[in-house]
Amino acid sequence: MDTKTKILNAAEILFAEKGFTATSLREITSDAEVNLAAVNYHFGSKKELIKALMKRYLDQLSPVLVSALVKVNEQELKPTLEQVFTAFVEPLLSLNDYRENGTSIFLQLLGRSYTDSQGFLRWFITTNYPGIIDNFVTAVHRAYPELSTEDIFWRLHFTMGTAVFTMSSTGALIDIAENDFCEKVDVAGVIYRIIPYVAAGVGAPVSSV
Amino acid sequence: MDTKTKILNAAEILFAEKGFTATSLREITSDAEVNLAAVNYHFGSKKELIKALMKRYLDQLSPVLVSALVKVNEQELKPTLEQVFTAFVEPLLSLNDYRENGTSIFLQLLGRSYTDSQGFLRWFITTNYPGIIDNFVTAVHRAYPELSTEDIFWRLHFTMGTAVFTMSSTGALIDIAENDFCEKVDVAGVIYRIIPYVAAGVGAPVSSV
DNA sequence: TGTCATTTTAAACGCATGTTTTAAAAAATA
DNA sequence: TATTTTTTAAAACATGCGTTTAAAATGACA
Numbered sequence: 001m002d003t004k005t006k007i008l009n010a011a012e013i014l015f016a017e018k019g020f021t022a023t024s025l026r027e028i029t030s031d032a033e034v035n036l037a038a039v040n041y042h043f044g045s046k047k048e049l050i051k052a053l054m055k056r057y058l059d060q061l062s063p064v065l066v067s068a069l070v071k072v073n074e075q076e077l078k079p080t081l082e083q084v085f086t087a088f089v090e091p092l093l094s095l096n097d098y099r100e101n102g103t104s105i106f107l108q109l110l111g112r113s114y115t116d117s118q119g120f121l122r123w124f125i126t127t128n129y130p131g132i133i134d135n136f137v138t139a140v141h142r143a144y145p146e147l148s149t150e151d152i153f154w155r156l157h158f159t160m161g162t163a164v165f166t167m168s169s170t171g172a173l174i175d176i177a178e179n180d181f182c183e184k185v186d187v188a189g190v191i192y193r194i195i196p197y198v199a200a201g202v203g204a205p206v207s208s209v
Numbered sequence: 210m211d212t213k214t215k216i217l218n219a220a221e222i223l224f225a226e227k228g229f230t231a232t233s234l235r236e237i238t239s240d241a242e243v244n245l246a247a248v249n250y251h252f253g254s255k256k257e258l259i260k261a262l263m264k265r266y267l268d269q270l271s272p273v274l275v276s277a278l279v280k281v282n283e284q285e286l287k288p289t290l291e292q293v294f295t296a297f298v299e300p301l302l303s304l305n306d307y308r309e310n311g312t313s314i315f316l317q318l319l320g321r322s323y324t325d326s327q328g329f330l331r332w333f334i335t336t337n338y339p340g341i342i343d344n345f346v347t348a349v350h351r352a353y354p355e356l357s358t359e360d361i362f363w364r365l366h367f368t369m370g371t372a373v374f375t376m377s378s379t380g381a382l383i384d385i386a387e388n389d390f391c392e393k394v395d396v397a398g399v400i401y402r403i404i405p406y407v408a409a410g411v412g413a414p415v416s417s418v
Numbered sequence: 419t420g421t422c423a424t425t426t427t428a429a430a431c432g433c434a435t436g437t438t439t440t441a442a443a444a445a446a447t448a
Numbered sequence: 449t450a451t452t453t454t455t456t457a458a459a460a461c462a463t464g465c466g467t468t469t470a471a472a473a474t475g476a477c478a
Contacts, residue, residue: 003425019324021230024465035427040467042425115228115324115377154399158406161374162367168324169331169366190363197367200413201406212455233435244457249437251455 004042006032012053012099016108020050020116051124054113057106060098062129065091069135073142081199084139089195093188104167104187111168114160144203151206159198166194213251215241221262221308225317229259229325260333263322266315269307271338274300278344282351290408293348294368298400305396313396316376323373353412360415368407375399 001009010032014023025046029036043049068087072079095102113125126133140152147155167190210218219241223232234255238245252258277296281288304311323331335342349361356364376396 019230021228022325025467026465035425036466037427037468038425046466111324114374115320116231151402154402155406157378158371158375158403161372162370162410165320165323165370165374166367193360193363194367196413196415197364197410201371201410204405204409206405234437235435244455245436246438246458247456255436 003032003034003038006034007039007042007049008053008056009099011049012105012109015050015053015112016105019112020046054109054125055128057095057102057109058125058129061091061095061106062132064094066131066135069132069139072139073135077142079139079143081140081143081203082195084136084143085195085199087139089191092191101187103191107163107167107187111164114164115168140202146206147202148206155202155204159202162198162201163194166190212241212243212247215243216248216251216258217262217265218308220258221314221318224259224262224321225314228321229255263318263334264337266304266311266318267334267338270300270304270315271341273303275340275344278341278348281348282344286351288348288352290349290352290412291404293345293352294404294408296348298397298404301400302397310396312400313376316373320373320377323369349411355415356411357415364411364413368411371407371410372403375403 007028011023011028014027014031017023025039026036029038032038039046039049043052065088068091069084072083072087076083092103092107095106099105110125137152137156140156141147167187216237220232220237223236223240226232234248235245238247248255248258252261274297277300278293281292281296285292301312301316304315308314319334322334345365346361349356349365376399
């Protein structure tokens with residue numbers, strides 16, 4: 001395995017676990033068993049390493065996810081919200097084939113992108129992968145036409161918050177859950193739990209006020 | 210105003226904006242116009258400062274919130290989920306009387322507590338203020354008895370995610386919303402938008418699987 | 419095999435961090 | 449007022465950070 005990949009593989013785990021700021025290049029290069037200077041040699045800077053990391057996942061996920069959303073939009077004239085959100089499941093879980101714990105790691109990284117580093121990654125993602133958002137909004141609009149643009153805006157952000165926050169603390173939450181309910185929990189299980197929640201949330205009746 | 214308060218007031222704003230790790234004691238003491246060493250003198254360490262910060266808010270919020278939840282539990286044998294979540298509104302907004310932008314700052318800090326610093330604050334909060342969680346779970350259980358303890362656990366965390374994430378990016382979101390919809394938005398307005406969403410989410414039908 | 423570009427290595431750089439120290443100032447106490 | 453305690457102040461400390469440097473090792477190719 002080449003140095004670049006070794007760094008990416010070690011970095012994504014640490015970044016997902018502890019956040020971008022709290023993870024040092026020395027930890028990364030130590031785990032990756034490469035020289036400290038290798039990060040700056042191969043990626044230029046820590047910031048560029050983070051971007052490369054997100055790009056690796058998004059390039060993998062984006063086409064699959066977009067085509068899943070397009071499929072919903074083509075097959076169903078008026079899809080249910082559950083159908084729309086279910087379209088996310090398979091593409092997200094396919095990241096587990098790509099990398100071990102890929103789904104969990106990616107979603108955690110996504111969460112970190114929104115809270116760490118003053119949102120420069122949020123900009124990077126939304127400007128580089130608009131197809132996801134556009135197709136998603138279209139599908140929601142078809143599923144629930146009575147929802148105003150304004151309501152869609154807010155409820156999609158609520159949904160994003162649900163997913164992102166949950167995955168950022170999934171590790172800890174799964175620990176608590178397993179202790180309290182003595183049951184095995186995995187990422188796929190959590191995702192399937194989220195779907196009815198966000199579908200019902202987005203589908204809530206519009207306030208009459 | 211004494212040094213301790215000056216530090217707390219400056220720190221909470223910076224911590225809410227940039228996170229705990231990304232905010233240095235030098236920034237805080239500079240904004241607070243006190244000496245750098247004052248933090249360690251009055252609080253012992255940065256970690257203790259953060260705890261004191263959260264304690265200041267939670268000591269203010271906890272009794273009001275608990276009594277609001279108790280009231281729901283006493284007045285309604287089977288409250289609606291909207292009633293349960295509406296019980297949060299007034300206590301949360303009362304933080305604005307306590308401190309300028311108190312509601313927003315507190316919720317942002319709460320969000321940081323869950324993602325920063327490997328969850329030591331999460332432990333601090335849940336072990337020190339169990340009354341909130343207990344009464345909340347009780348109310349939800351009454352409103353929706355068919356929901357298993359496990360489902361309640363997860364859906365409450367989803368709800369937490371919705372609120373916390375939204376508030377963490379409220380500044381940016383309000384800007385976008387006001388540009389796109391040419392309408393005035395404030396924190397209270399966002400909170401009232403969240404309620405039907407989370408009420409519907411928690412009230413979603415339980416998966417038959 | 420010898421040459422040149424690429425990659426790896428160890429060391430250092432400059433800077434920022436949280437914390438500690440030591441002394442001066444202020445406040446409280448008697 | 450004299451003495452003790454509490455608070456502020458400036459400076460230094462030790463540590464860890466991202467990054468850079470310059471030399472050594474490696475690889476590709478003539």
